[in-house]
Amino acid sequence: MATTVAIIGAGPGGLVAARWLAAQGFEPHLFEQAPALGGQWTGLDGTSGVWPGLYTNTSRVLTAFSELPHTGDQTFLAAGDIRHYLNRYAQTFGLVDRIRLFSRVFRLSRGARGWTVETESGAEMFDRVVVASGRFQTPALPTVPGLESFAGSEGVTSTFHYRGAERYRRKRVLVGGCAVSALEIAAELAQGGADAVMVTQRRQRYVLPKFAAGVPSDHRIFTRYGVLADEQLPRSAVDRQLRDIVTDAGGSPEQYGAPRPDPSLFAAGVTLSQHYLPLVAEGRIGIRPWLTSVSGRDVTFGDGSTTPFDGIVFGTGFALDLPFLDDDIRATVALDTVHIDADRYTFHPDLPGLAFVGMWDQSGGYFVPLELQARWIAYVWGGVIPPLDPAAQRASIDAYRARRGLSQKTRMNIAAIAFARAAGCEPDLDSWPDLRRALLFGPLAPSCFRLDGPDALPGAAETFARDAAAFGAIMSNAFTAREQEQWELLRERS
Incomplete structure (x- = not known):
């Protein structure tokens, strides 16, 4: 009798985990709370932060799994294209009949004989569990004095709930944050008929265009060399090399009229956006320091200026939220709104038979590292590679815990190579x-x-x-x- 695996979530992580576990002879069952597979890429309000006008900021080559290329030659894909791709992937690998839609898991616990998954349909036992419910579903809104008093006609929302520029036509809009969703939405609003668009940010990031000199930027910045350099060169040298790649491709923000970022790219951060800086240069997007207070329609900023707005949209990140984990599991992995203690974001030695997929925060596309993480899980559980060493796992977790309180954002190439090495499939240069x-x-x-x-x-x-x-x-x-x-x-x- 095949070993059963409950997979919580039927987005990209859950689907690719199911494909590779099935290849190792396991019997995966996917639980999906939404009425359709695809996770974020369904575009369904309430369970997805993908808005109708969204296009990927990663190229089609790096937004795919290894056995199913995209059709056509479009470089950056619309959200609907990704949704169709995931449906095609599920059909290709016989996953559709394994998915239970409208099945929200409200409790996961472990017992003497396995794992109990509880839904509205009842409780079921499984031999193993993969948690692939998504990292980006609970928006983290900032605490700002008076924010609850905001009286603009369009109210306060997050980029997760943004569904297009139409409602903001002829309105004055403040966008909070400087990550991808914030800058992309600011650009869409500026091009979509808003009367005024202002971005408020804590610091100025470098901005890398999605496409430069005929090459997608993710082909330039997320490379294997970048991982080797990170491991072997002084941090200052890696910082300089990455900054040179970014500024060679798109210049520096102050050249467009934005504030000058910190000379260190690691300190400033970097965001991919094709249109944001040109719109700043055209005066169609303004920039202010971080907001300090709100009163009615008026927002006051760190430079002392005050401006009225009709709507505020925050793109200020997400809390790590796994509400279905019982207290025992939650305590074992020391879960909070940012961190989860797991060896390379995947296993915990005190929770054999449980794995996590996609629970790290990164810059760059997720499809490549998700597949490599899924292969690692399948190879470990299937006996393809040696079993994990509990002492090494604890050392990995201790190293992660030592970084708590620091930024935990990971670059796509670092995550991909880490999982490839774990799965035994890092390519040999020689x-x-x-x-x-x-x-x-x-x-x-x-x-x-x-x-x-x-x-x-x-x-x-x-x-x-x-x-x-x-x-x-x-x-x-x-x-x-x-x-x-x-x-x-x-x-x-x-």
Whole structure:
């Protein structure tokens, strides 16, 4: 009899976990609270933060799983395209009949013989559980004196509940925050007929355009070289290299009339947005320091200025919220609104048979690391790779706990390589000399993780060569001058 696995959530993380667990002979059952699969990509108000006009800020190559490329050649995809892709993925791998829609899990607990999953239909026992319910479902609104008194006609909301610019036509709108959703929505409002759009921010981030010199920016910044550099070079050198990539692609914010960011990209942060800075330069988006108080329609900012608004939209992040975990599990993983204690965001040695998927906060696309994390779980539980060492797991958790209180945002390439190493499928540079440059400085396409290790594919090298060359990358071993300098610096330190 097959080992049963309850998977909580049928978004990208739940679907890819189900596909790889089924491949290892497990019997996955997906519980989805919404009336459709897809998680955030359903676009359903209340369970999704995806608005109708949203396009991905990651390219189609990095917004896909390794066995199912997107159809067509559009570089950045509409939200509906991703929804259709996930439905196609579920159909391709026989997952549709495994999904129970309208099935909200309200309690997960462990017992002597397995795990109990409770829904409105009753309680069921499973041998194992994967929590893939999503990291970005509970907006974190800031505490601002007088915010509850705001009297603008459009009220206060979060980017999670934003559903388009139409309601804000001929209105004055304040957007709070400087992450992706805040800047993308500010740009949509400015282009969608708002009378005035103002962004209030605690600090000025660098802004990287989604597309520069014919290449998607995620192909430039989320590379394997970036992971090796992070591991071996001084932090200041990595900081400088990343800042150079960003400013070479799109300049620095002060050149557009925005405030000057901190010289350190790590201190300032970076956000991908194609249109935001040009709209600032055109005067169609204004920028203010962080708001300090609200009274009626009037908002006062850190520079002492006061401006009336009709609506406020906050894009200030999300709280980590897993309300169905019982007190025992919650205490074991020391869950709070930011952190979860788990070895590489996945396993806890005191909770065998339980795994988490997609519970980290990162910059960059999730599809590639989600698949690698799913493969790691399936390979560990399926015996493809050696069992986990509890002492090593505890050391990993202790290292994570030591960083509590600091920013926990992870770059996509760091997450992907960590999971690839855990799953035993990090590509070996020496085995692929003709792909060396692409594997170092090219995109972390899902195909490159099918070159070596478990489930390597015979045609993966050709697929990866196409993926790396899709946007004009030179497929040769001849590094550019900058790449050669970076590689020599790395080899000196290794």
